[in-house]
Amino acid sequence: MTASLPPRSIVDTHTHTLFSDGVGTFEQNADAALAAGCRVLVATDHLTLPRIMDPDGEVQVIESELVAHRAAWEAARDTHPDLECIYGFECDWYEGCEENIARWSAGAQVRLGSVHWLGAQDDGAWIDDSSNLSIWEELGPDEVWRRYSDTWCRACECPLFDTMAHPDLAMRFANEGFAPTIDLAPLWDQMVACAHDTGKCVELSTAGWRKGVGDYYPAQGLLERFFRAGVPITVGSDGHVPGDICDGIAAAYDHAARIGYRTVEVPRADGSWEAMPIA
Ligand SMILES: [Zn+2]
Numbered sequence: 001m002t003a004s005l006p007p008r009s010i011v012d013t014h015t016h017t018l019f020s021d022g023v024g025t026f027e028q029n030a031d032a033a034l035a036a037g038c039r040v041l042v043a044t045d046h047l048t049l050p051r052i053m054d055p056d057g058e059v060q061v062i063e064s065e066l067v068a069h070r071a072a073w074e075a076a077r078d079t080h081p082d083l084e085c086i087y088g089f090e091c092d093w094y095e096g097c098e099e100n101i102a103r104w105s106a107g108a109q110v111r112l113g114s115v116h117w118l119g120a121q122d123d124g125a126w127i128d129d130s131s132n133l134s135i136w137e138e139l140g141p142d143e144v145w146r147r148y149s150d151t152w153c154r155a156c157e158c159p160l161f162d163t164m165a166h167p168d169l170a171m172r173f174a175n176e177g178f179a180p181t182i183d184l185a186p187l188w189d190q191m192v193a194c195a196h197d198t199g200k201c202v203e204l205s206t207a208g209w210r211k212g213v214g215d216y217y218p219a220q221g222l223l224e225r226f227f228r229a230g231v232p233i234t235v236g237s238d239g240h241v242p243g244d245i246c247d248g249i250a251a252a253y254d255h256a257a258r259i260g261y262r263t264v265e266v267p268r269a270d271g272s273w274e275a276m277p278i279a
């Protein structure tokens, strides 16, 4: 039985390495986490994707590297006994993803559910690719938002996902000319109902601040709705460089506590999840 964590322990449930689209090794991320006072570090590289979504293997851990990925994580875990290391993946939702995710993420303890891709596998687009904003230009932000929230609700129904990462990622370019003009409240309410009805956690991500969104993911109004509906939260940095591991986690606890949250959900190395007090 694992002892409970002290309240407000620094925990980062969303981090990337150079195996996917990050920069650091597992060793470098673990070193950075310890320097930031971290107790629990969850590795969540982007899981393997169908070839058509990422033909050059730029963002994912490609299938032929899954074994080496696991081995490198285990090596870093074993050289950092003072850090509780958890193996996970950030998993894209797309039509028919469940079998792929189950196969490619076998042995993972944590699976973040993410919607970065809208549309069919062979006729869709990334919504968070700053080098290709064509979906934003073609559909406009209001239609992207409608499709995003519908897709997000379908993603909530995937039983493999433990927590839904950066729930309103569609805010990504709101300060770069692609802000929605519609009232988001009905879409937010739909998302909250989906998370609630499927028993999902959602992530409070500090990445929005680093991406120029000017808020957390989710924005405050959406986080307040999740709280009122009793949807639990995990907290993550989505750090892609070692210097961003654990970035803003303590401030995120303060923010969640102001909204009313008293605990955050933390995966533990024994396979359990713990509701850790933050206030
Ligand atoms: Zn993501």
Ligand SMILES: [Zn+2]
Residues within 6 Å of the ligand: 014, 015, 016, 090, 238
């Ligand atoms: Zn991520």
